[in-house]
Amino acid sequence: MKTLIIYVSMHHGNTEKIAKTIAGVLEADLATPAEVDADTVSKHDLIGFGSGIYFWKHHPSIFSLVERLPSQNGRAAFIFSTSGLRRIRLLHDFDKPLRKSLLAKGFRIIGEFNCRGWDTYPVWVKPFGGINKGKPGEKELKEAELFAISLKKYFKAYLYSLQVGQYHL
Numbered sequence: 001m002k003t004l005i006i007y008v009s010m011h012h013g014n015t016e017k018i019a020k021t022i023a024g025v026l027e028a029d030l031a032t033p034a035e036v037d038a039d040t041v042s043k044h045d046l047i048g049f050g051s052g053i054y055f056w057k058h059h060p061s062i063f064s065l066v067e068r069l070p071s072q073n074g075r076a077a078f079i080f081s082t083s084g085l086r087r088i089r090l091l092h093d094f095d096k097p098l099r100k101s102l103l104a105k106g107f108r109i110i111g112e113f114n115c116r117g118w119d120t121y122p123v124w125v126k127p128f129g130g131i132n133k134g135k136p137g138e139k140e141l142k143e144a145e146l147f148a149i150s151l152k153k154y155f156k157a158y159l160y161s162l163q164v165g166q167y168h169l
């Protein structure tokens with residue numbers, strides 16, 4: 001399973017920690033959106049897209065990249081993010097806009113991961129050193145590792161089911 005993780009981490013390097021942890025488990029290539037083109041994507045079986053959450057969604061360069069890609073015909077993808085606020089699916093689902101554009105491009109989303117990250121952006125939190133200081137820490141990195149392990153298991157089972165399907169044809 002060849003995996004590519006595309007990420008942006010511009011505030012405190014929070015998402016980069018998550019990207020590297022997941023990449024370690026999946027033995028994935030890591031890249032920024034500017035380093036990726038359609039050809040690179042086509043050479044990978046599984047693509048991870050992640051960034052900090054900036055104004056309620058992923059970084060604009062992730063969306064521009066997805067926009068530039070041709071239709072993906074069911075290629076597997078996962079989404080990850082770090083955010084100042086907790087993601088509450090029904091209230092504010094930060095992953096929704098990216099999920100929507102990936103699905104529109106024909107990706108099949110097999111997992112999503114979010115955790116909180118150190119945030120010093122709002123002026124009112126600056127005097128206190130920001131919120132979520134120290135995050136992602138040991139606990140969040142462990143959760144990211146477990147997420148990556150579950151992706152790996154899921155993907156292996158999926159590939160196996162395709163092989164079994166072929167034998168039955």
Ligand SMILES: Cc1cc2nc3c(=O)[nH]c(=O)nc-3n(C[C@H](O)[C@H](O)[C@H](O)COP(=O)(O)O)c2cc1C
Pocket residue numbers: 008009010011012013014015016051052053054055056057082083084085086116117118119120121
């Ligand atoms: C310009 C800016 C806008 C942000 N907007 C949001 C937001 O809308 N919701 C949220 O939960 N966190 C927001 N944050 C906090 C970041 O999502 C959080 O700190 C994240 O972990 C940053 O990841 P990074 O260090 O990988 O860039 C914002 C941070 C910045 C710098």
